[in-house]
Amino acid sequence: MSDKMLSPGAGFIYALSLTALAFILRSEIVLAAMVIPNFLLSLYYGRKKVAWVYILILISAPGIFLNALFFSNYGTLYTTILGRPIYSNCISSFLIVFLRIAVIGSVGAFFVSYYTPMEIVKGLEKELHFPKGIAFSVAYAFRLMPLISKDFGEIRKVRKQRGYRAFPLTAGEFMTYAAPLLRISYERAFWTGVAMELRGFRLRGKRRISSREQARFEK
Template structure:
């Protein structure tokens, strides 16, 4: 397979997610989140619009949560009965950076891997159990279907006189509930079909382990991001 090994990209995406939760400093989070989100957006915004929709929904949820929980400090903005204080912006920025890092790392992984090849490499390189690797494979294959169904739900909303795009919490509910219902039903029947075709009897795939120059580049970028707090401490004491 040409390019970066799926197992390396999987480690990269998983590591970015872990770093997003570990790092507390806003500067460090910014250096991790912003580049990954930009690269992920460039690579995957056409194919994985559903992730961007979920990112926007998550950001709206973060704002509501921050307004209810962290609305303390100096007043920043007033609109009628709504008073936004410094604590809301601080919480929104910090948690928003974590969400951006996770979304960016995920989109980088999804944009550069082939679902079928990913299963073989995860089993061969990382010894991930067959059931987990199949779940990852299924999630990768399911994303295009989810995007198509999301567009269909938007069309149905317009026909019924609702907004096409989500703007309120009630819109979120009316959009996500049918999407999740369809997803769960499809996942159940896919699992049944896999068992009937002898999924548990399938042999573990084996792929020769040989890193390319692209693998070394990705690993080097990941190491730099892991060492970011220490590099900041050295160059900005």
């Protein structure tokens, strides 16, 4: 950890701060400026590990635009698409929401590509004094990102072999990705918990049994 410019604790605060700012700021220029450095750093430190994050962000763009088109399409006329007028507030709302998601995704991608799960656990426990359970949960969540990327690639390969589109465009196609990913992640989390308990990991300390409870057990 000493060879890194940011310790895991400082990196976590940095990621958390930018995530909070993403929800507060409404300037497209500022949000874009927050995305670019984190995007470049995450690709530099772990291109294969985090590429799927940006693929999912791009996949979300059509849905975000449709939402802006239906609920925020007013203001001055900007352009016309297929005979439908597109107003300035629609474009602005789309960019703000899309860039907010891009900020959160790029910051998370940088964090997970820059630190190993063990560095995250030790940093959160020693630097920020997080409880062991929370530190482990955060590290495990980031550890899942490259595994989900691998699962995502395998599902995409199967879809291409069966003649389907590699990337989902409809809600039904999206579920063909989401359902298996959720099922695999649940199974992985369950067996990870079992394995950690077998290795002696406990979130609760040992509780002393009172003399009354001990007498009850002896009956």
